[in-house]
Amino acid sequence: MEEVEKLLNKGVSRRSFLKKTGVGLGVTAGALIFGTGIAGAQTQQSGVIAESPLPYVELDPEEARLRAHAAYFRAGCSYAVFFAIVSMLRDKVGGAYNQIPLRMLGYGRGGAAEWGTLCGTLNGAGAAINLVAPDADVNKMLADVIGWYTITPFPSKVSDDIAVANGYKYDAKAPISIVLPQSTSNSPLCHASVAEWIKASGFPASAPERKERCGRLCGDVAAKTVSVLNAWKAGTFTPAFQISEETANCLSCHGDQQVGKMSCTSCHDAH
Numbered sequence: 516m517e518e519v520e521k522l523l524n525k526g527v528s529r530r531s532f533l534k535k536t537g538v539g540l541g542v543t544a545g546a547l548i549f550g551t552g553i554a555g556a557q558t559q560q561s562g563v564i565a566e567s568p569l570p571y572v573e574l575d576p577e578e579a580r581l582r583a584h585a586a587y588f589r590a591g592c593s594y595a596v597f598f599a600i601v602s603m604l605r606d607k608v609g610g611a612y613n614q615i616p617l618r619m620l621g622y623g624r625g626g627a628a629e630w631g632t633l634c635g636t637l638n639g640a641g642a643a644i645n646l647v648a649p650d651a652d653v654n655k656m657l658a659d660v661i662g663w664y665t666i667t668p669f670p671s672k673v674s675d676d677i678a679v680a681n682g683y684k685y686d687a688k689a690p691i692s693i694v695l696p697q698s699t700s701n702s703p704l705c706h707a708s709v710a711e712w713i714k715a716s717g718f719p720a721s722a723p724e725r726k727e728r729c730g731r732l733c734g735d736v737a738a739k740t741v742s743v744l745n746a747w748k749a750g751t752f753t754p755a756f757q758i759s760e761e762t763a764n765c766l767s768c769h770g771d772q773q774v775g776k777m778s779c780t781s782c783h784d785a786h
């Protein structure tokens with residue numbers, strides 16, 4: 516817990532965290548010390564923040580993964596992903612990012628106030644993307660992250676390996692040092708995502724292992740979101756996700772009787 520506090524609170528060098536954990540060495544240390552930023556951008560803004568997208572600079576996806584995983588244990592999944600990205604933009608860009616409360620996405624935990632709707636990681640990712648990109652690009656990027664989420668087994672091996680290698684606990688109750696079973700949600704809903712993992716792993720929702728799974732998932736989604744944003748910034752982003760043939764088939768007849776592109780058969784029977 517103490518390590519989490521160090522990681523989450525500004526003013527403590529990232530270096531000691533990285534050294535202690537052995538994570539991310541050689542990747543991040545120089546560029547991402549807390550408190551650095553584009554020259555002059557750290558000053559307080561006065562007046563109303565502009566409605567236009569804020570400046571984005573390339574971020575380190577692996578740094579985002581670490582921050583999101585740790586932040587999950589402070590205020591939940593949605594907060595964690597938003598915190599990871601916006602806190603890094605505070606460090607590198609400053610300016611208006613200093614005016615945005617990092618707690619803003621806290622409500623998204625457990626699929627919005629524990630209702631199991633949109634997975635909080637995606638809610639947090641969407642809010643961060645929306646801060647930096649114009650509407651049309653937001654839709655493309657977030658749709659791609661959501662699609663990727665529905666077909667990817669979580670937690671990823673990368674996040675497992677980091678947690679196992681770490682050797683310290685992010686949370687007093689979290690069994691940090693074990694490889695966790697994976698599951699694929701086939702849905703962007705918290706409800707389906709968590710239920711699939713419970714089914715695959717045998718751990719109940721209240722288990723520390725389930726929380727740790729969601730913590731690692733935060734890391735996975737934060738890292739993915741930063742990768743997508745970096746590609747977009749570099750002008751090389753092209754959406755990769757495509758809906759399944761099955762869903763496309765359902766939509767060819769029912770496109771106008773419903774909204775969305777979730778896997779239809781996760782709720783309806785095919786006919």
Ligand code: HEC
Nearest residue numbers: 761762764765766767768769772778779780783784785786
């Ligand atoms: C070739 C066209 C076609 C395809 C493909 C198709 N449906 Fe249908 N579906 C219909 C028709 C026609 C009905 C009955 C009339 C209606 O309610 O629109 C229907 C009814 C339904 C209903 C219930 C509506 C009711 O009134 O009970 C659901 C739900 C549904 N389809 C879902 C799906 C899903 C999910 C898929 C893909 C796995 C799918 N459909 C594929 C044509 C299609």
Ligand code: HEC
Nearest residue numbers: 762765766769770772773775776777778779780781782783
């Ligand atoms: C998260 C669950 C869920 C998913 C995923 C989902 N639906 Fe539905 N759908 C519902 C519910 C709930 C209703 C409203 C109650 C009902 O009619 O079953 C509904 C209603 C419908 C209806 C209207 C049925 C009627 O009686 O007129 C159609 C058609 C339909 N869905 C098609 C689809 C298609 C096509 C997809 C995939 C693109 C899809 N649904 C995905 C839950 C879902």
